[in-house]
Amino acid sequence: MAKLYFLLAALFGASGVALGAFAAHGLRDKVTESLLEAFKTGVQYQMIHTLALFGVALLMQSWGERLSLSLSGALFIAGVVFFSGSLYTLALGGPRWLGPVTPLGGVLMIAGWMALFAAAVNFSK
Numbered sequence: 001m002a003k004l005y006f007l008l009a010a011l012f013g014a015s016g017v018a019l020g021a022f023a024a025h026g027l028r029d030k031v032t033e034s035l036l037e038a039f040k041t042g043v044q045y046q047m048i049h050t051l052a053l054f055g056v057a058l059l060m061q062s063w064g065e066r067l068s069l070s071l072s073g074a075l076f077i078a079g080v081v082f083f084s085g086s087l088y089t090l091a092l093g094g095p096r097w098l099g100p101v102t103p104l105g106g107v108l109m110i111a112g113w114m115a116l117f118a119a120a121v122n123f124s125k
Contacts, residue, residue: 001060001065001070001073002057002060002061002065003057005054005056005057005073005077006054006057008053009050009051009053009057012046012047012049012050012053012080013047013050013054016043016046016047016050019039019042019043019046019088020040020043020047023036023039023040023043027039027091031091035090035091036091038087038090038091039087039088039091039092041087042084042085042086042087042088042091043084045079045080045083045084045109046080046084049076049079049080049109049112050080052076052112052113052116053073053076053077056069056072056073056076057073059119060073063119063123066119066122068115068116068118068119068122069115069116071112071115072112072113072115072116072119074112075108075111075112075115076108076109076112078105078108079106079107079108079109079111079112080109081105082101082102082104082105083102083104083105083106083108083109084105085101085105086098086099086101086102087102090102
């Protein structure tokens with residue numbers, strides 16, 4: 001699982017930089033300021049959770065592949081897909097029914113942090 005999380009962190013990181021550049025250079029005059037800000041928020045949260053996923057993978061190598069760490073990584077991945085993905089889609093003119101997906105992604109990210117907290121509480125060498 002750690003290797004998968006390393007691979008996905010690398011992909012999320014690369015795509016986050018590319019999407020950030022796209023927002024700065026490709027969207028600036030094509031969407032409203034509020035949609036551009038929503039897109040940038042998606043990039044920001046994607047990058048934060050890319051680093052978190054990378055950290056989870058490192059912890060798995062050190063602490064072992066514990067259920068709480070695996071769950072944390074899976075929740076971070078799902079959170080990025082739902083939260084950032086819905087913001088990208090909405091900013092690019094996607095269907096408005098995706099609006100409620102964004103907070104669901106946020107809840108998944110919070111749950112990922114709570115699972116990481118549980119891993120830390122239960123850590124023993």
